[in-house]
Amino acid sequence: MNxxxxxxxxxxxxxxxxxxxxxxxxxxxxxxxPSTTYERGPDLTYHHDRKYTRADNPTYDQVSELLRMLEGGADAQLFASGMAATVAVFQALKPGDHVIVPENVYGGVRKWLTGFAHPWGIDFDAVPNEDVEAxxxxxxxxxxxxxxxETPSNPEWRIMDIKASAALAHEAGAIAVADNTVATPVHTRPIELGADIVMHSATKYLNGHGDVLMGALVSAGESELWHRIHEIAHDAGALPGxxxxxxxxxxxxxxxxRMERISSNALAVxxxxxxHPKVTEVLYPGLPECRGHEVALSQMRRGFGGMLSMRIAGGRExxxxxQAGVKVFKRATSMGTTESLIEHRASYEGPGSPVPGDLLRLAIGIENVSDLIADLEQALAAV
Ligand SMILES: Cc1ncc(COP(=O)(O)O)c(C=O)c1O
Known part of the structure; x- marks a missing residue:
């Protein structure tokens, strides 16, 4: 990089x-x-060892290096989506291995583990996010x-103590992998707190405009597992264009x-x-009454991110x-877009979702916060 x-x-x-x-x-x-292939010399060598785009592409280099720097890691690997990055970590395990996840975790991770971990011979347990003893x-x-x-965790935005969890993992001979999608390296740098690998759905805040599906892993150092993950990326080919x-x-x-604006907007909301009389609870780690606030203060800086949830008095209906009454928020899933999104999460996840029916998930954007507050006020007033 020059x-x-x-x-x-x-x-x-x-x-x-x-x-x-x-x-x-x-x-x-x-x-x-865009080239998928690279010319080989008459002596059978390749310029800079570039052979075929599934192994690497020059367009990857700058973004990998920027992400590596942002997370303070030693190496980064891009993937076609956040789930492709996540699954590459689990696929690098061997039959008989065991994984621990927080009980409030992104639904896609729970779904993949429920459907595929056992056939792969991997066992898993879920523990309460805040409970280090558990x-x-x-x-x-x-x-x-x-x-x-995963901290803050989707969609309750609960906080997991990265330092304590990583230390316990290491004592037991395990590694700590942190999904840093929601906090982003602007607010939290898990590797500084002991995590071995950081995962991103780059689809969200890293890209920031709702027009790219991508994922990434950043490793704190070299390891056999990291080597296997690289091989899975290249050999399985779930790579971005x-x-x-x-x-x-x-x-x-x-x-x-974007993160500074998003986080200050979210805190204001x-x-x-x-x-609010029609809101039974606001779930946001920046509020002192939210469990995990103290840990959030210790491991987040410059704010608490753009995701929050509201539980609405009167339940699911x-x-x-x-959410039917909003005019400024867009009714859509995801996060990290410039526009604010609102989602009835339980119905999005479908039958079997552990998300309460009275919960609305808000992904705050970069708009003028007065417009966002007024929009939610009028939607609440109408019910
Ligand atoms: C916290 C978190 N992790 C991972 C993912 C998966 O990322 P992708 O949709 O890019 O596969 C998501 C997607 O919503 C997410 O919210």
Whole structure:
């Protein structure tokens, strides 16, 4: 990576995507390399060892390096989606291995483990997110290979103590993998707190514009498991296209700007509705009454992210009516878009979802927060 000055602040390095400038043309924005294949020399060698795009693509390099820097890791691997990144971690395990996940965890992880872990010979347990003692009791030394961390967790935004969980994992011979999608490296850097691998659904805040599906893993160091994960990425091929990768780099340049605005908007919304007569509870780690707030204060900085949930008085029917009444929020799943989204999460996840029916999930965007508060106020007033 040329023209890079590591003494600069992380915000500056991110805004400038590490200060990259093309050697030949001096273009500040990188090209997209759509080629799937690379010419081989008559002597059977490859230039820079590039052979075929499933092994790597030059468009990946800058975004991988930026993500590695943001998370303070040693290496990064891109994937076609957050779930492709997640599943690569589990697929790197061996039959007989055991995994521990928090009980409130992204529904896709729960769904994959429920459907596929046992046929793969992998056993798993779920423990309450905040309960370090329960995690300790669930660890099977020698058998447990991964402690999965998701904080704040989707969709209750519960906090898991990364430092304590990683330390316990290491004592038992396991590694700690942290889904940092919601906090982003702006708010939390799990590797600094002891995590071995950080997972991202780059689809969300890293990209920030709702137009890219991508995932990534960042490793704190070299290990046999990390080597296997790399091999799975290359051999199984759940990799992003160069155009998506280029878009992700464009989105990541504004990560700090967006997260600061999103987090301050979210805190203002959470504070405004915490005592609302039609809201029984606002779930947001930035509120002192939320369990996990103290741990959040210790492991999050610059704010608490853009995700919060509201439980609506009167139950599921009223919650559905509130989301039906919004005019500014978009009724859509996901998060990390510039526009704010509202979702009746239990019906999105479908039958068997553990999410309460009275819960509305809000993904706050970068709009003027007064418009967001007024929109929710009028939707609540109408039910
Ligand atoms: C916290 C979290 N982790 C992982 C994922 C999966 O990411 P993707 O949709 O990019 O596969 C999601 C998607 O919603 C998520 O919210």
């Amino acid at each position: 023209d890079r000055d590591d003494s600069l602040s992380i915000e500056t390095l991110t805004a400038q995507a590490l200060g990259w400038v093309d050697h030949d043309t001096r273009s500040v924005i990188p090209p997209i390399y 995690l300790k009791a669930a660890l099977r030394p020698g058998k447990t290979k991964i402690v999965w961390i 160069p155009f998506e990768t280029w878009l992700l780099l464009r989105g990541m340049r504004t990560l700090f700007l 959470a504070r405004h509705f915490r005592k 009223k919650a559905v009516a509130v």
